[in-house]
Structure formats: C-alpha cells, structure tokens
Amino acid sequence: MSPNKSFSQLEQAINRVEARFPGTPRQEVILTRLLFHIMPRLSTHLCDNLKQHGLNETVWMALLALYACPNQTLNPSDISETLDSSRTNATRIADELVKNGWAARSASAEDRRKIVLELTPSGVALVESLLPFSREVHKQLWADFDDDEKQILERLMRKLLRQLGG
Amino acid sequence: MSPNKSFSQLEQAINRVEARFPGTPRQEVILTRLLFHIMPRLSTHLCDNLKQHGLNETVWMALLALYACPNQTLNPSDISETLDSSRTNATRIADELVKNGWAARSASAEDRRKIVLELTPSGVALVESLLPFSREVHKQLWADFDDDEKQILERLMRKLLRQLGG
DNA sequence: CGATTTTAGTAACATGAGTTACTATTTTGC
DNA sequence: GCAAAATAGTAACTCATGTTACTAAAATCG
Numbered sequence: 525m526s527p528n529k530s531f532s533q534l535e536q537a538i539n540r541v542e543a544r545f546p547g548t549p550r551q552e553v554i555l556t557r558l559l560f561h562i563m564p565r566l567s568t569h570l571c572d573n574l575k576q577h578g579l580n581e582t583v584w585m586a587l588l589a590l591y592a593c594p595n596q597t598l599n600p601s602d603i604s605e606t607l608d609s610s611r612t613n614a615t616r617i618a619d620e621l622v623k624n625g626w627a628a629r630s631a632s633a634e635d636r637r638k639i640v641l642e643l644t645p646s647g648v649a650l651v652e653s654l655l656p657f658s659r660e661v662h663k664q665l666w667a668d669f670d671d672d673e674k675q676i677l678e679r680l681m682r683k684l685l686r687q688l689g690g
Numbered sequence: 691m692s693p694n695k696s697f698s699q700l701e702q703a704i705n706r707v708e709a710r711f712p713g714t715p716r717q718e719v720i721l722t723r724l725l726f727h728i729m730p731r732l733s734t735h736l737c738d739n740l741k742q743h744g745l746n747e748t749v750w751m752a753l754l755a756l757y758a759c760p761n762q763t764l765n766p767s768d769i770s771e772t773l774d775s776s777r778t779n780a781t782r783i784a785d786e787l788v789k790n791g792w793a794a795r796s797a798s799a800e801d802r803r804k805i806v807l808e809l810t811p812s813g814v815a816l817v818e819s820l821l822p823f824s825r826e827v828h829k830q831l832w833a834d835f836d837d838d839e840k841q842i843l844e845r846l847m848r849k850l851l852r853q854l855g856g
Numbered sequence: 857c858g859a860t861t862t863t864a865g866t867a868a869c870a871t872g873a874g875t876t877a878c879t880a881t882t883t884t885g886c
Numbered sequence: 887g888c889a890a891a892a893t894a895g896t897a898a899c900t901c902a903t904g905t906t907a908c909t910a911a912a913a914t915c916g
Contacts, residue, residue, distance in 0.1 A: 533772050537772055552832040593706070600894075613872080637895070638893095662722060665854075668853055681721065688735055690727055778866075782902085803911045
C-alpha cells in the first residue's frame with residue numbers, strides 16, 4: 525500500500541510553502557489533502573476484505589446494484605449510472621460478472637440495442653453470503669463516530685458533493 | 691467525466707437491498723459511498739484547473755513539495771513519501787519534471803545510491819505563477835462552509851484517517 | 857573487516873478506469 | 887414515412903499508478 529507514515533509530512537510542506545509564498549488558505553488545503561490522503565486507504569481497506577472472495581470493490585457494487593433490482597436485472601447502462609462509471613467500464617464489469625457465473629447476458633426483447641444482465645442463483649448466493657461480512661466492515665470503520673458526528677459528516681459531505689456538481 | 695446525475699440512484703439501491711436483506715448499517719454505508727462519489731469529482735475539479743498549464747495534480751504536488759524545501763531539492767524517495775505514492779511513481783514524476791525543465795537530476799555526493807532533484811528557475815517561476823490560481827480554486831471549493839463546519843470536518847477526517855492507519 | 861541486511865532507484869509488467877471511434881438500433885421531427 | 891439525431895454496447899487505445907524483480911550502494915553487527 526502507501527508507504528507514507530502520516531499526514532504530518534504534507535502538513536509541514538504546506539507550512540513551508542506558506543513561509544516562502546504567503547497567502548495559503550490553510551484549512552481549505554488541509555481539508556482537500558485529507559480527502560486525498562484518506563481515499564486510497566479507504567479503497568484498500570474495503571478491497572482487502574473482498575479480494576479474499578475473488579472480487580473487487582467495483583464488481584461488488586455491481587452485484588449489489590443487480591441484487592437491489594426487483595427482477596435482479598439491469599442493463600449495462602444502468603450499471604454505469606449507478607456505479608458512476610463509464611459505459612465502457614460497465615461492459616468490463618459485465619464481462620467479469622458473466623465470466624464468474626454471477627450474471628448472465630441476454631438480448632433485450634423490447635429494445636434490441638440493449639443487453640439484459642441477470643443475476644444468477646450463484647450470484648445471489650454470493651451477495652447474501654458476503655453482505656453480513658461487508659456490513660461488519662462498514663460498522664467497524666465508523667465505530668469511533670457517534671450519531672451526531674455521523675449526522676454532521678453526512679450533511680457536510682452532501683454539501684461538498686453539491687458544490688462539485690454531484 | 692462521470693455520467694451520473696446524482697447520488698440518489700445509489701441511495702435507492704441501498705434502500706432496496708435493505709428491503710430484500712435487512713440489516714444495513716445505513717448511515718455508515720452512505721458515508722462511505724459519499725466519499726467514493728465525491729473523490730472522482732474532486733480530482734477532476736482540481737485537475738481541470740491545472741491541465742490548462744500542462745500539468746496534473748501529482749506533478750503539481752511534486753513541484754510544491756520541492757518548492758517547500760529549504761534548498762528546493764528532494765530525493766525521489768522524499769517525493770514518494772510526501773506524495774504518499776510508490777517509489778516507482780516517484781521515478782515517473784521525476785522523469786516528467788526533468789522532461790519539462792522544471793527540475794534537474796544530479797547524483798548525490800554524500801550517498802551514491804541517491805539522486806538529487808532540484809527545482810530549476812523555470813520550475814520556481816511556474817509554481818509562483820500558479821499558486822494564486824490554485825489557492826483561489828481551494829477557497830471557492832470550500833466557500834459554502836463556515837469556520838465551525840471546516841473545523842469539525844477537519845477533526846472528523848483526521849479521525850477517519852487515524853482509523854485507516856494513516 | 858566481511859557477510860548480511862537495508863535502502864535508493866528503476867525497468868518490466870499488471871490493473872483499473874477513462875476517451876475516442878465505430879456499429880446497430882431507436883427516437884424525433886419534419 | 888424517412889432523414890437526422892440520440893442511445894446502447896463495445897473494442898482499441900491511453901493514462902495513472904501499483905507490484906515484482908533487479909542492481910548498486912550504504913549501513914549493521916558479530
């Protein structure tokens with residue numbers, strides 16, 4: 525993973541830049557950098573807990589998206605939208621799901637441009653066997669945060685997302 | 691960029707998974723997903739504002755790291771540590787800096803395993819010309835957040851980072 | 857001191873995801 | 887109804903970065 529010991533090295537760099545060329549919006553820079561520092565660690569953390577079962581974060585989310593659908597079917601475009609990734613990537617994810625027998629591709633009857641991806645029984649079984657595990661990981665990740673803190677954080681993140689046009 | 695309209699699609703999926711297989715730690719999942727939703731947008735946002743000047747987020751951070759040093763020199767390993775990326779990537783970043791004439795490579799006198807990267811006058815000029823611009827972007831990004839909110843957010847993010855071993 | 861371990865840098869390879877370009881199909885608007 | 891525009895899926899290519907393997911040069915310690 526990342527070889528860095530802590531965030532402090534970066535903080536010192538910020539301080540020294542300020543000394544040489546004053547005018548840093550210090551807290552704004554720190555907040556932004558904290559996000560960049562957190563994300564690879566969060567990714568790795570969640571992925572590690574899935575890799576043991578032969579899947580990665582993206583494929584897991586796709587499985588959940590399928591599982592969430594009434595008839596557990598989705599078009600690649602829906603995958604792309606729900607996972608917030610490109611249509612190209614949706615094709616790849618579909619390939620991966622089919623290759624592992626977790627979903628099956630078939631042509632759509634009503635719109636022949638479309639492909640239908642349907643979760644197989646094996647896919648359903650995988651989701652239901654991993655869900656409790658995944659939920660435990662999420663609970664532990666946020667275990668140090670009390671209800672107030674989580675509430676505030678959710679509000680602030682939504683605000684940031686809005687600012688970024690999401 | 692990302693084709694998704696909003697976060698709501700994902701929230702609905704979370705709700706439907708809960709309906710089918712109860713027990714979701716809802717807020718914890720939402721918080722985690724918000725981070726994943728925010729980051730690509732934040733990356734793109736910051737990158738867009740640098741691409742116009744022929745550099746990307748990583749190279750910009752490396753330039754700043756060099757600029758922050760007393761004698762504006764750094765070893766590739768230092769780059770790797772400060773930017774929280776692999777030594778391999780540090781080599782690539784160094785290649786990029788040298789190729790553009792922003793830094794120069796030379797052998798270290800005291801430790802012959804090491805390479806010294808030194809910011810050139812052209813590199814210094816680039817940093818100082820872009821800094822005000824970059825600072826403006828940061829200020830606007832967090833403009834909707836008051837001091838209290840930023841304070842709390844910083845505290846909570848540091849806590850999360852600690853939880854992730856950063 | 858000399859053998860072993862650690863550190864620095866890098867190249868070759870692997871992974872994951874975006875961009876562009878293309879085809880087939882459907883929808884729209886005269 | 888049909889020409890033009892929009893949409894779905896995909897392949898080929900590109901970009902950014904991590905992993906593994908290797909070499910050379912210190913540092914350690916017995």
